[in-house]
Amino acid sequence: MEDIAEALRESIKRRETVILVGECEIEYKGRASSKLGRGERIVIIKRDGSLLVHRPTGVNPVNYQPESSLVNVYSEEDRLVIRSLRPRPGEELTIKVYRILGLHTYRIEDNAQFEMWGDEEDIKKAIMVNPKELLGEDLNPLEEEMRISTAGYADLILVDSSGNYVVVEVKRETASVDAVYQLKRYVDRLRREINPRVRGILVAQGITRSAAVALEKEGLEFRRINMRKVYEVLKGGLTGFL
Amino acid sequence: MEDIAEALRESIKRRETVILVGECEIEYKGRASSKLGRGERIVIIKRDGSLLVHRPTGVNPVNYQPESSLVNVYSEEDRLVIRSLRPRPGEELTIKVYRILGLHTYRIEDNAQFEMWGDEEDIKKAIMVNPKELLGEDLNPLEEEMRISTAGYADLILVDSSGNYVVVEVKRETASVDAVYQLKRYVDRLRREINPRVRGILVAQGITRSAAVALEKEGLEFRRINMRKVYEVLKGGLTGFL
DNA sequence: GCGTGTATATCGCCG
DNA sequence: CGGCGATGTACACGC
CATH class of the missing domain: 2.70.180.20 (Protein Yojf; Chain: A;)
Incomplete structure (x- = not known):
């Protein structure tokens, strides 16, 4: 040996x-x-x-x-x-x-770049580029990954046509009850510390039954995301800028 | 080819x-x-x-x-x-x-059993076997993985010497701010739906700064876990580890 | 099969 | 490096 x-x-x-x-x-x-x-x-x-x-x-x-x-x-x-x-x-x-x-x-060599498409980051980008197309509502993009004091980080902050802040929490696949309470945490904190006029929207391809119940009870909203629209917005967004 | x-x-x-x-x-x-x-x-x-x-x-x-x-x-x-x-x-x-x-x-064959020790399940078991040794307090074990309506599942439920329910949330390594709000969710719900006399204890090997701040503010407790004590308590069923 | 939670998670980002 | 959140997470367990 x-x-x-x-x-x-x-x-x-x-x-x-x-x-x-x-x-x-x-x-x-x-x-x-x-x-x-x-x-x-x-x-x-x-x-x-x-x-x-x-x-x-x-x-x-x-x-x-x-x-x-x-x-x-x-x-x-x-x-x-x-x-x-x-x-x-x-x-x-x-x-x-x-x-x-x-x-x-x-002795292997591998210098190729790995490219992936369809992660949560892509959904967030598409929403910020075209909120109307993705969420069906005219919203004004404000900030990404905003720190909410000790509560954590909100994915997206936008402002609606009535001047309300809109906190958006994005999940790639099915949103669970955990996601609802994560969003609620950010909304509660913002209402208390900044401005009481805050809405919360959970965005995902689907939502579990209990998450939907909790969301309803907490007065938060859900928007189903369409990955095809995400793809089209990001493709169109690129050519639009070029 | x-x-x-x-x-x-x-x-x-x-x-x-x-x-x-x-x-x-x-x-x-x-x-x-x-x-x-x-x-x-x-x-x-x-x-x-x-x-x-x-x-x-x-x-x-x-x-x-x-x-x-x-x-x-x-x-x-x-x-x-x-x-x-x-x-x-x-x-x-x-x-x-x-x-x-x-x-x-x-053509490979492998029928050996994989044994692991030191996961979250072991910490929970040790606490339920000997709460006094692990948490430094006489507690009466009541239930594991208790469903708290739509809020999720509490790791452990015990009763203290004054008759308060004690909800225990266990994290294997460092407890984050997420763990604090998870615990708070269970405690709030139990107080509202069952009995107002409920304490919440977060158990982990460590806690992040902001989690400690949030915990203090929410009136919850933290107990640092000693893995050696977990091992000592469970040692009957464990041989050769550590 | 869906829902929930753990993992020696690992990974990446940011302060 | 700590803290925080995503992962094509995978995986196990319960209903």
Whole structure:
């Protein structure tokens, strides 16, 4: 095993991507603790120190360490030991490898940019560009991510045609009861500290039953968002400015 | 490429774990949309249909599909196409592979049980077993996960020596302002609907500055939890951790 | 299946 | 670095 340990150390030093498949036992100690008995898994060590252990099923790793962890490899009584230390918070992952089924190292390059569309940020942008189209009402955009003293941060602040402040809380998919009370917190605080004329609108693609009940009781409003309109407004908004 | 596509289809049919390293281009359409240009990545396909695409750095996959997705492989103009379809919500991931650096398939077995200690559930259990030791006060455990009409679910309900209901909200690490208002919601509702004699205690390893301010203002209490004490109280059912 | 809440969540932003 | 909120969150559990 020592020759394999040495080869692994070399690969890691050269900042290669290491893929090891084998029978192992795993222990984790840190913010929590975990133990996993013997079984066959895939271990991936990346050049930034991130480490993943994958079982034969499931999209999530059973154990892991994030980037900037320091990995150490050595042999011990006919087994290979991989130990990863994360400095802060202090966390330690130990993998004891009893049998190696495969060991692959790669020098891979990937400089492409990852582009995503359709997140909450896009919904907020579209509302601020064209409130009438997205919320069906003429509103004047005022501010984004406004700090409401100790209550948190309101997504959007606008002003309606009667001069009321309108606090908008955006959720990408289904708004839950939590979102209602988050919005209520901002509305209450603004009414008390700035101006009693404040409305609250929850914007999402859907709303749960209990959230709808709570919203009604608290005198807040809901607007269903149409992702196609978000897309069209952002596309049109770009060409409109150019 | 067609021979490789055929080999891959065979591996997937045999429910093997597939690890492919190569230069590819990725597109995702579903709840949101994403695009990733050419670059070298690791693609893992598991027997339950879960699929991962990892870049050379970072602990999280750049693209993925969870279990129960259906994967399809075919060749097209000298390139390999891997397409994964997730039925609900309807999501589609397409990987166009232009150059294969490595292709490894494994039949791995892993039946070990994963045991973890130190999550929020453990803190709650310890409090209910020995409130005096964990919270420094004689309390009588009453209920867990109690539904508070439409407000949500209170973690723990106990009764103090004066007969007051005590609502306990537990956070594993640092309690934020959100946790304070969550607790307040339960306390307010219980006072209004059941009995005005209700206290609220927030339990965590720490609390943020603004959460402490909000807590004070709302007349709620904070108790710092000691994970070592949690362990001591539960130790009967735990061996080998810590 | 929907609703609710946790996670070694991780990640990104901002002060 | 702490604090706060989003995530294609995933995942488990309850109804």
